[in-house]
Amino acid sequence: MPDGTHTTIGQPAIRIDGRAKVTGMARYASDEVVANPAHAFLVTSAIARGRVRGFRLEAARAVPGVLDILTHENVGGEAEKPQPMSGGDTTTTLESDRIWHDGQIIALVLAESFEAAREAAHKVEVDYEAETPAASFGSPGAEEEVREAGEHKDYKLGDAAAAFAAAEVKVDARYGTPTQHHNPIELYTTTCEWRGGKLTVYESSQFVYGLRASLAKQLRMDPGDIHVVSRFVGGAFGSRGGITARTAWVAVAARRLNRPVRLVPTRDQGFTIVTYRAETRHHIQLGATRDGRLTALRHEGWEVTSRPSQYNVSGTETTARIYACPNILTKVNIVHADRNTPGFMRAPPETPYMFALETAMDELAVSLGMDPVELRRVNEPERDPATGKPFSSRSLMPCFDQGAERFGWKRRNPSPGAMREGEWLVGWGCAAAAYPANIGPAACRVTLTAEGRARVQIAAHDIGTGAYTAIAITAADRLGLELGQVLVELGGTELPAAGLAAGSSHTAGICNAVAKACEGVRQRLAQAAVTSNEGKLAGLDPASLTLSAGALRGPGGAAEALPKALARAAPGALEVYAENIPQGLPPESIGKVYQGQMAMSRGHSREDATTYTFGAQFVEVRVHELTREIRVPRAVGAFAAGTIVNPLTAYSQYMGGMIWGIGAALHEATEIDPHAARYVNDNIAEYLIPVNADVRSIEVIMVPEQDSQVNPLGIKGIGEIGIVGMNAAISNAVWHATGRRIRELPIRIEDLL
Amino acid sequence: MDVLLKVNGTEHRLAVDVRTTLLDALRERLELTGTKKGCDLGQCGACTVLMDGRRVLSCFILAVAAQEAEIATIEGLAGENAPLHPMQQAFLDQDAYQCGYCTPGQILSAIACVQEGHANSADQIREYMSGNLCRCAAYPKIVAAVQQAKPLMEGS
Ligand code: FES
Numbered sequence: 001m002p003d004g005t006h007t008t009i010g011q012p013a014i015r016i017d018g019r020a021k022v023t024g025m026a027r028y029a030s031d032e033v034v035a036n037p038a039h040a041f042l043v044t045s046a047i048a049r050g051r052v053r054g055f056r057l058e059a060a061r062a063v064p065g066v067l068d069i070l071t072h073e074n075v076g077g078e079a080e081k082p083q084p085m086s087g088g089d090t091t092t093t094l095e096s097d098r099i100w101h102d103g104q105i106i107a108l109v110l111a112e113s114f115e116a117a118r119e120a121a122h123k124v125e126v127d128y129e130a131e132t133p134a135a136s137f138g139s140p141g142a143e144e145e146v147r148e149a150g151e152h153k154d155y156k157l158g159d160a161a162a163a164f165a166a167a168e169v170k171v172d173a174r175y176g177t178p179t180q181h182h183n184p185i186e187l188y189t190t191t192c193e194w195r196g197g198k199l200t201v202y203e204s205s206q207f208v209y210g211l212r213a214s215l216a217k218q219l220r221m222d223p224g225d226i227h228v229v230s231r232f233v234g235g236a237f238g239s240r241g242g243i244t245a246r247t248a249w250v251a252v253a254a255r256r257l258n259r260p261v262r263l264v265p266t267r268d269q270g271f272t273i274v275t276y277r278a279e280t281r282h283h284i285q286l287g288a289t290r291d292g293r294l295t296a297l298r299h300e301g302w303e304v305t306s307r308p309s310q311y312n313v314s315g316t317e318t319t320a321r322i323y324a325c326p327n328i329l330t331k332v333n334i335v336h337a338d339r340n341t342p343g344f345m346r347a348p349p350e351t352p353y354m355f356a357l358e359t360a361m362d363e364l365a366v367s368l369g370m371d372p373v374e375l376r377r378v379n380e381p382e383r384d385p386a387t388g389k390p391f392s393s394r395s396l397m398p399c400f401d402q403g404a405e406r407f408g409w410k411r412r413n414p415s416p417g418a419m420r421e422g423e424w425l426v427g428w429g430c431a432a433a434a435y436p437a438n439i440g441p442a443a444c445r446v447t448l449t450a451e452g453r454a455r456v457q458i459a460a461h462d463i464g465t466g467a468y469t470a471i472a473i474t475a476a477d478r479l480g481l482e483l484g485q486v487l488v489e490l491g492g493t494e495l496p497a498a499g500l501a502a503g504s505s506h507t508a509g510i511c512n513a514v515a516k517a518c519e520g521v522r523q524r525l526a527q528a529a530v531t532s533n534e535g536k537l538a539g540l541d542p543a544s545l546t547l548s549a550g551a552l553r554g555p556g557g558a559a560e561a562l563p564k565a566l567a568r569a570a571p572g573a574l575e576v577y578a579e580n581i582p583q584g585l586p587p588e589s590i591g592k593v594y595q596g597q598m599a600m601s602r603g604h605s606r607e608d609a610t611t612y613t614f615g616a617q618f619v620e621v622r623v624h625e626l627t628r629e630i631r632v633p634r635a636v637g638a639f640a641a642g643t644i645v646n647p648l649t650a651y652s653q654y655m656g657g658m659i660w661g662i663g664a665a666l667h668e669a670t671e672i673d674p675h676a677a678r679y680v681n682d683n684i685a686e687y688l689i690p691v692n693a694d695v696r697s698i699e700v701i702m703v704p705e706q707d708s709q710v711n712p713l714g715i716k717g718i719g720e721i722g723i724v725g726m727n728a729a730i731s732n733a734v735w736h737a738t739g740r741r742i743r744e745l746p747i748r749i750e751d752l753l
Numbered sequence: 754m755d756v757l758l759k760v761n762g763t764e765h766r767l768a769v770d771v772r773t774t775l776l777d778a779l780r781e782r783l784e785l786t787g788t789k790k791g792c793d794l795g796q797c798g799a800c801t802v803l804m805d806g807r808r809v810l811s812c813f814i815l816a817v818a819a820q821e822a823e824i825a826t827i828e829g830l831a832g833e834n835a836p837l838h839p840m841q842q843a844f845l846d847q848d849a850y851q852c853g854y855c856t857p858g859q860i861l862s863a864i865a866c867v868q869e870g871h872a873n874s875a876d877q878i879r880e881y882m883s884g885n886l887c888r889c890a891a892y893p894k895i896v897a898a899v900q901q902a903k904p905l906m907e908g909s
């Protein structure tokens with residue numbers, strides 16, 4: 001279509017996989033059809049600490065249809081424990097008799113039907129040698145690993161203690177956030193099938209190459225003999241980032257039976273067989289001058305982890321670089337308890353740590369008698385306060401200003417309890433949001449066919465983020481095609497490698513790789529056109545040629561339709577493979593991705609600049625004067641994240657993040673039995689996530705921002721930022737409505753009685 | 754035990770364990786995997802199908818108890834390459850999902866919501882769509898999708 005148009009980056013586009021999703025044709029991992037599968041059901045530990053003395057399996061074996069029962073006694077040696085994504089060692093499962101936490105996998109029952117497997121699993125009797133477990137902070141037996149300030153990734157600038165002691169205005173407060181579980185609606189299923197020595201694993205994943213590599217190591221296999229398939233992912237939010245114990249046991253089971261095995265764990269098992277967001281505690285000290293300038297910032301955090309793990313999120317990396325302050329001291333401590341190992345959950349560091357900082361900032365604004373937005377303006381830094389590096393771009397105040405304008409912030413009466421409406425106390429609160437702009441290496445193959453269609457292959461992950469469509473948009477933009485002319489293949493280890501879909505890094509990583517491969521296509525077409533003896537583009541500078549609207553075009557209107565240009569460059573189809581290594585990472589980092597390792601250029605560890613996404617969030621809460629019911633009738637979020645590839649899906653992602661924030665602030669908490677170290681509300685009726693009626697008006701403003709330094713396409717990532725400021729904006733609004741400062745989440749009716 | 758299930762206008766005869774839910778019969782036996790399992794406990798709505806036009810949770814109905822009914826699943830709403838049902842089209846247009854896992858259940862629930870006469874205002878839609886959890890939290894767009902589809906479904 002030489003005279004047509006083409007899809008461009010930044011134009012709203014309906015998802016290319018949307019039809020599959022609304023017709024039930026999208027195949028999530030447990031929808032993949034395998035021939036005659038055996039069904040697996042997990043047996044999980046009923047104690048949190050101790051040993052398995054033995055099993056009594058007669059009753060379970062007697063259930064008609066039972067095929068096999070796996071325990072450490074018969075298969076313990078067949079797999080190594082999985083490698084944790086980060087931070088120290090991890091807990092074992094069937095590798096030994098050791099029990100590290102409640103709900104640990106201790107046996108796998110296999111049967112002809114799901115019903116038989118479930119019945120038999122319930123008939124497995126276990127003799128335990130139980131020890132008293134430690135559940136959480138303050139439990140007898142919990143071990144705090146005390147670290148010195150400045151160790152770890154902590155920051156020490158100036159003398160925070162002295163500056164705090166001398167400050168004119170101070171905030172000194174402690175905050176807490178609860179245990180939370182991702183609870184994607186798709187369960188944590190795994191299906192394994194062997195063909196000869198080769199294994200296919202159908203499992204929803206945020207990192208198919210990582211899953212493959214870790215599983216290969218566990219099963220002592222060549223990674224090339226494992227194929228991981230994850231075409232559609234039914235929600236992830238961090239829960240499918242690292243490998244968990246279940247996968248290897250399903251693979252071992254399928255090998256023993258010589259038959260495909262499907263595991264569909266229950267919802268409650270999902271609370272203990274994958275990771276979660278651990279509870280945190282914070283101590284914040286802010287010192288300021290009377291005109292609101294910060295002179296001291298101390299942030300110390302405590303996080304729970306399992307006994308062997310060193311996993312921690314260390315959100316002080318962000319809280320140390322939001323505001324200008326000459327004296328900063330941060331520290332993170334970890335507390336080991338008899339719990340499953342925690343892991344990433346949406347904005348892992350920022351959700352808890354920014355709650356503490358941004359609530360403290362609101363308290364400071366109150367002490368100063370200053371508007372909270374103005375307090376942020378006064379403390380806007382010239383450069384990254386923690387390192388002195390420039391920000392590649394920083395639009396925090398434009399976000400505050402545009403958000404405030406839309407919200408109507410200037411009509412706020414600052415006195416708490418002053419804005420009631422009938423029986424409802426109305427509160428308005430705001431908070432800053434920030435998240436590092438991360439990016440990982442990725443490889444991609446683009447094939448242009450004679451019909452002028454493109455096929456893009458990349459082992460990316462669409463976890464609901466719209467990756468299929470973002471990839472297609474990028475390719476269409478760069479190749480001058482319509483969206484419908486691009487076919488995308490993702491979610492499998494047969495494709496060129498892409499890294500972990502986490503840390504809001506994925507769109508930047510994969511789209512830059514796609515653009516690079518497309519640039520390779522353009523160069524090949526341009527080279528062939530200019531070196532030809534015929535054609536309108538012969539003899540021109542190849543760098544001056546572009547692909548747009550179905551044609552290769554030169555300056556001054558010379559153009560050649562794509563099929564013609566292609567025929568000259570390659571017979572049949574033109575295939576280009578490219579690897580994109582983000583700025584600051586070594587060339588071998590793409591090899592690490594192929595080997596399933598984490599490789600990421602992080603927004604706070606680049607040499608040239610600090611790269612961050614910023615946002616400002618405004619919330620109205622209503623608290624009923626008698627019942628103290630808390631509602632959120634409206635929220636406005638303004639975010640600047642560089643290039644937005646697809647505003648339609650970006651809106652959904654920001655909005656989803658904000659609603660996650662409503663859940664985190666007001667609903668979600670996994671309750672832990674302090675004696676048994678056991679999750680109590682391990683289902684989605686009692687673990688409260690927002691439902692439709694909990695959500696009213698959510699407005700998203702995408703503040704325009706161009707950042708040519710962050711990466712070539714200027715993409716910063718948006719998956720996490722939507723949740724980051726919500727906890728504090730809501731707690732600040734609750735203070736404004738009621739005069740009550742709640743420093744522990746979630747905020748519930750009983751906190752306001 | 755032998756059962757006869759009428760799904761999307763087709764009759765299927767199959768032998769099931771008496772404990773088999775309609776959800777597992779659809780997914781594991783009939784390979785109709787558009788109906789999703791999110792909890793198996795009647796808590797999430799992902800398994801919603803229509804039975805004689807009424808929305809039900811297929812994880813809460815035994816296959817043996819579903820024999821008399823006309824069952825409609827997401828696969829039956831539009832044939833391959835055929836035009837989408839107005840509710841499917843509305844979910845697509847409004848981007849009323851992210852991961853899409855709750856979507857089949859949301860769409861069937863939304864169709865029933867309109868047919869029950871429970872889609873007369875945004876508030877009413879929110880209330881009557883609250884049995885279908887969406888962890889991606891597409892809720893405001895789900896409300897918009899129901900509002901888009903309603904007049905088309907009512908033929909106005
Ligand atoms: S699977 Fe039936 S309600 Fe959740």
Ligand code: FES
Nearest residue numbers: 851853887888889
């Ligand atoms: S779209 Fe993911 S759960 Fe609703």
